[in-house]
Amino acid sequence: MGLKSLFRREVRVGDATAEARAQVVADSGMASITEVLSGEMPEGVTMKEAMSLPAVWDAINFLSAAMAGLPIEVFEKTGTAGGDRRVTGGVADVLAEAVNDSTTSFSWRETFFSQVFGPGRAYTYIERNRQGRAINLFPMEHDRTSVRKVRGRLLYDYLEPSGTVKTYEGKDVIDLAYLLRPDHVTYHNPVMTCASAIRQGLNANRYALTVFGKNGVPPYVLKGPFSAAKEMMRAAADLMKVTRRAAEEGKPVLPLPSGHDLVRLGDDPEKMQLTPVQVFAVGQVARIYQLPPVFLQELSKGNYNNIEHQDLHLVKHTLRRWVEKFEQELTLKIFGRGARRYVKLDLDGITRGDFKTRIEAIVRAVQNSLLTPNEGREMMKKPPLPGGDTLFIQGATVPLALAGKAFARGAADLAADEEAAPEEGADADQEPNTD
Structure with a gap:
């Protein structure tokens, strides 16, 4: 039964009965x-x-x-x-x-x-x-x-x-x-x-x-001049069939008879x-x-x-x-x-999934004597190598106390070298010996 045949039924309305405005939910999700x-x-x-x-x-x-x-x-x-x-x-x-x-x-x-x-x-x-x-x-x-x-x-x-x-x-x-x-x-x-x-x-x-x-x-409410509950239930059932069929067939238009309205619920x-x-x-x-x-x-x-x-x-x-x-x-x-x-x-x-970060961290640890090369290789699941059990450190990094002593020793050596060297331009200023 289609939606058109559903609304061919006429509703008798007497003088003592006002037109009923019934709401029928067109979905079982009500x-x-x-x-x-x-x-x-x-x-x-x-x-x-x-x-x-x-x-x-x-x-x-x-x-x-x-x-x-x-x-x-x-x-x-x-x-x-x-x-x-x-x-x-x-x-x-x-x-x-x-x-x-x-x-x-x-x-x-x-x-x-x-x-x-x-x-x-x-x-x-x-x-x-x-x-x-x-x-x-x-x-x-x-x-x-x-x-x-x-x-x-x-x-x-x-x-x-x-x-x-x-x-x-x-x-x-x-x-x-x-x-x-x-x-x-x-x-x-x-x-x-x-x-x-x-x-x-x-x-x-x-x-x-x-x-x-x-x-x-989505859930809808069908408004129309219904006078009995059976008519509302039949309208709901027919409307669900028609909307489901329209959705399956991809029809974007759902016709409604005059005097009826379909409103979203919620x-x-x-x-x-x-x-x-x-x-x-x-x-x-x-x-x-x-x-x-x-x-x-x-x-x-x-x-x-x-x-x-x-x-x-x-x-x-x-x-x-x-x-x-x-x-x-x-x-x-x-x-x-x-x-x-x-x-x-x-x-x-x-x-482990970030290879770049992991390698950089291991390299930094080896260069700063926190890990031996073989310990770093073990973290990467690599076999040890000869000579890899020695701690290494970069040559430019020394204890602060030694750095101060080295600076003082270097300054003293520089002063001694300056005293031993002739003054700049001394040979040019000296008078030539004509004897």
């Missing part, structure tokens, strides 16, 4: 759009809903991958002038290469930090041999783990898929939370804590989907500044995770200079915090208190 406009949307969010917001998804993925990509090493304190010694093999290989027989270090850390930045806390069980050395790390699912405190010590109850519950002592569980509460048992979930800000972004996306969904046909997206609202939602997520907006692909106000400074902000104020927390947690749980060995993450590894 409920969602009215919820958005009336503010009846729920304020809380679930983890699944939050992850559907691109900014949240991007923030969690970016931070997790950034922490997983940092080189991780184990060092041993020597107390000598030569510095701490880098440890290879054993637990160093477990942390840097494969945490167990089926999981790489990168995969484990990426999943681990996705739990930290998502639900807010991540756990990993440490398997030890008879000598107490860590030989494997096994991730613990967040939803299956509960934490409790007994006599000031933390215990972790883990629900196995089989239904049994295993309890692990705190010293055997790597535990990292986004932000712990004072009891160190409960914690703040970044998504749930800032649910209203994330909900704002979700509402903006939902409104945009409602407006631009259904083949690009406000104009352009007047509501829908795009700026979505940009603001990205900024809110950036604040939650302390991320510069450029790392959430928000470049509306980005330029070369401020993007470069945002790189520095990322390392100094965002990643460094998590690097230190992770290093201390791994050192404490794997080696124990007061151990000579410790875990170190190399933040310089984040510049």
Whole structure:
């Protein structure tokens, strides 16, 4: 049935009945759009809903991958002038290469930090041999783990898929939370804590989907001289069919009978500044995770200079915090208190993709005796060369005290040379000897 045949029906209007002005919504999105406009949307969010917001998804993925990509090493304190010694093999290989027989270090850390930045806390069980050395790390699912405190010590109850519950002592569980509460048992979930800000972004996306969904046909109200609810429902059904068919066939014109009007439901997206609202939602997520907006692909106000400074902000104020927390947690749980060995993450590894900057930094360190050439080659994954274990320094750079002595010695030598040399032009002024 077409739209023309629909409006061939005549409506009888008696003297006691005024002409009815009925509104028929020509799209099934009426409920969602009215919820958005009336503010009846729920304020809380679930983890699944939050992850559907691109900014949240991007923030969690970016931070997790950034922490997983940092080189991780184990060092041993020597107390000598030569510095701490880098440890290879054993637990160093477990942390840097494969945490167990089926999981790489990168995969484990990426999943681990996705739990930290998502639900807010991540756990990993440490398997030890008879000598107490860590030989494997096994991730613990967040939803299956509960934490409790007994006599000031933390215990972790883990629900196995089989239904049994295993309890692990705190010293055997790597535990990292986004932000712990004072009891160190409960914690703040970044998504749930800032649910209203994330909900704002979700509402903006939902409104945009409602407006631009259904083949690009936004919700409309059909106004006309209807007198019964059945006629309104039939009009709505026929109108939906006709508009959908017009959209599929690419017809830009939708005819309406005389006396009827099709009005958009809700406000104009352009007047509501829908795009700026979505940009603001990205900024809110950036604040939650302390991320510069450029790392959430928000470049509306980005330029070369401020993007470069945002790189520095990322390392100094965002990643460094998590690097230190992770290093201390791994050192404490794997080696124990007061151990000579410790875990170190190399933040310089984040510049691996910037070859020019990395090379310039290594060259400067070698020229200023901070690194030997072979140490610089090791950072570039190059084999050592003979004679490369010697510290070098540029010849023009000397200690200040020596520079002063050298200046004084040079001035004295210059004065002596001037006294020994004849005065300029002395031979020309002397009278020739005619005898």
